[in-house]
Amino acid sequence: MMYRLLIGRCLSALATALIPTTLTLAVLRATGDGGALGIVLASEMVPLLLFLPVGGVLADRIRPGRLALLADLTRCLSQAAIAVELLLGVNRLLDLALLSAVAGVAIAFGSPAVPRLVVAVVPAPDRLRMNARIGVATSLSAVVAPALAGAITLAAGPGWAAALTAALFACSALTLGGVHAASRGVPPSAPGRTPAASARGLVERGAASSFGRDLVEGWREIRDRPWFLACVLGHGVWHFMAGLFLTLGPVAAVRELGGEASWMMIVQGGTVGLVLGVFAAPRLPVRRPLAMVQLGAACYLLPMVALAVTAPAPVMAAAYFVAMFGLGVLSPLWETVVADEIPEAALGRVRSFDQLISFASRPFGLAVAAPLAGLTGVTALALTGGVLVAAANLVAIVPMAHSRRRRAVRTGSGHSTS
Incomplete structure (x- = not known):
């Protein structure tokens, strides 16, 4: 399971690193307008920031592998839709902005689940080494991806770079979705309370705690x-x-x-x-x-x-x-x-x-x-x-x-x- 987790994170990191260069070249080819590029890039960032607290609550409620699967599948679909538009020569700025916003929401839901997935799969003595391996993969992706996206765009067009990104997200979703977490979370222990006391608290207040209460506890x-x-x-x-x-x-x-x-x-x-x-x-x-x-x-x-x-x-x-x-x-x-x-x-x-x-x-x-x-x-x-x-x-x-x-x-x- 640890190697499956590592492979999934590597694929997701490479796909994520391909997106900025692909979108930049696609928008500049279509419009030549730096302002339009800023709108598309901001369309991902704004919902990402707005929905991160929601993603944090969901990450503590839902099995992390399932959440990572749904997040990467959503990003796969958004990139596939962008690829289709670019390959068909549509190049509508509004469509690219909306699809980027969908990807931003998916990142907000998926990112907080990854630390929980690592904790659930990797024993404590091995976590530093696993985190280092994931970090190396992420760092190398940040170096390789712009060159790869640029080469594909120059050779065949940005639509094919977006298609590759979608394929990588599909592979990472299937890989991470098959990671079975060994542990299950309970509500966080308040200071001075044991995990058993926290578990009893779950029974007492019921599983359907409110979103606001979860945020307060976090x-x-x-x-x-x-x-x-x-x-x-x-x-x-x-x-x-x-x-x-x-x-x-x-x-x-x-x-x-x-x-x-x-x-x-x-x-x-x-x-x-x-x-x-x-x-x-x-x-x-x-x-x-x-x-x-x-x-x-x-x-x-x-x-x-x-x-x-x-x-x-x-x-x-x-x-x-x-x-x-x-x-x-x-x-x-x-x-x-x-x-x-x-x-x-x-x-x-x-x-x-x-x-x-x-x-x-x-x-x-x-x-x-x-x-x-x-x-x-x-x-x-x-x-x-x-x-x-x-x-x-x-x-x-x-x-x-x-x-x-x-x-x-x-x-x-x-x-x-x-």
């Missing part, structure tokens, strides 16, 4: 873990700064660092760092994984400073390499620690909050980068951003230390995952 799990909330907010700052860097960095590279080739070197340095970081994560002797997670996020200070001082392209590439290596180490460690620390029955709701912050922050950074740079200048904006991303993530280590001391008092031991 928020309670977050509120009772200050370290989680602090880390998620720090990661949100990271994603916002990534949006700034990925908007302002190419402009600086083209204007002052030698052109497009310089930016490609910087991006490739980051890609190599990301893959190596994910590969290294399960092999590093990490005693405090959450502290390592926050240190990895704080490394984004380096490319922001390099951008502020307009460092030479090799220096900026090295800084971006280190930052993305930190992200590579961060991702599987974070997935594993959260799965270990959050009750399985609340994992979907808790992770949907995490994903909501992450999904919203980067597009916001992309959108406001140019206006902010026009007001403050690139140097001031990048320096401020670098300080903020480091401070927001390093400060999050403080509630970890407090949590560790409280746990030591309760258990009589100093052991902690913080």
Whole structure:
């Protein structure tokens, strides 16, 4: 079952990474209008953000393999419909926007189910290695997919790239849908309550708990873990700064660092760092994984400073390499620690909050980068951003230390995952 899970996640990651390039080329071919492209891309993002809380609740109510199956099948159908339209030469902007919105809703329902599926299938000692393998597949997909979508589009047209995406989603749906979860969730334990007490609470209040009550219980799990909330907010700052860097960095590279080739070197340095970081994560002797997670996020200070001082392209590439290596180490460690620390029955709701912050922050950074740079200048904006991303993530280590001391008092031991 673990290999089936890994294969399904690899197929889904590749299909997901194909979509932006395919849609971009399709819309630009049809309209040549950047505004139209923005409408289509936003049509996926807006429903994704709106429905993520709903997806989190459903992920804790429905068997995760079934939810992953339905989500990927829906994305398969939306991509197949896009492929048919493009192959027939219809190219209606409204249709592409609506089908993208359907895909966004499917992502909102499917994403929170994936952590629960990993927990249900993979034994705790193997989760870090599994999360690292999934991370490597996702990172490589992000590199391979744009080139693959571009090659197919140039050779045969964007409709065939969308058809390939639909086929990959069909395969991932069938693969993940056949993954049988060994565990079943119960409602999250309130502080001081045992899982058995929580199970009795389910019987007492009935299985049909309200959506609002489920959301409140999910928020309670977050509120009772200050370290989680602090880390998620720090990661949100990271994603916002990534949006700034990925908007302002190419402009600086083209204007002052030698052109497009310089930016490609910087991006490739980051890609190599990301893959190596994910590969290294399960092999590093990490005693405090959450502290390592926050240190990895704080490394984004380096490319922001390099951008502020307009460092030479090799220096900026090295800084971006280190930052993305930190992200590579961060991702599987974070997935594993959260799965270990959050009750399985609340994992979907808790992770949907995490994903909501992450999904919203980067597009916001992309959108406001140019206006902010026009007001403050690139140097001031990048320096401020670098300080903020480091401070927001390093400060999050403080509630970890407090949590560790409280746990030591309760258990009589100093052991902690913080």
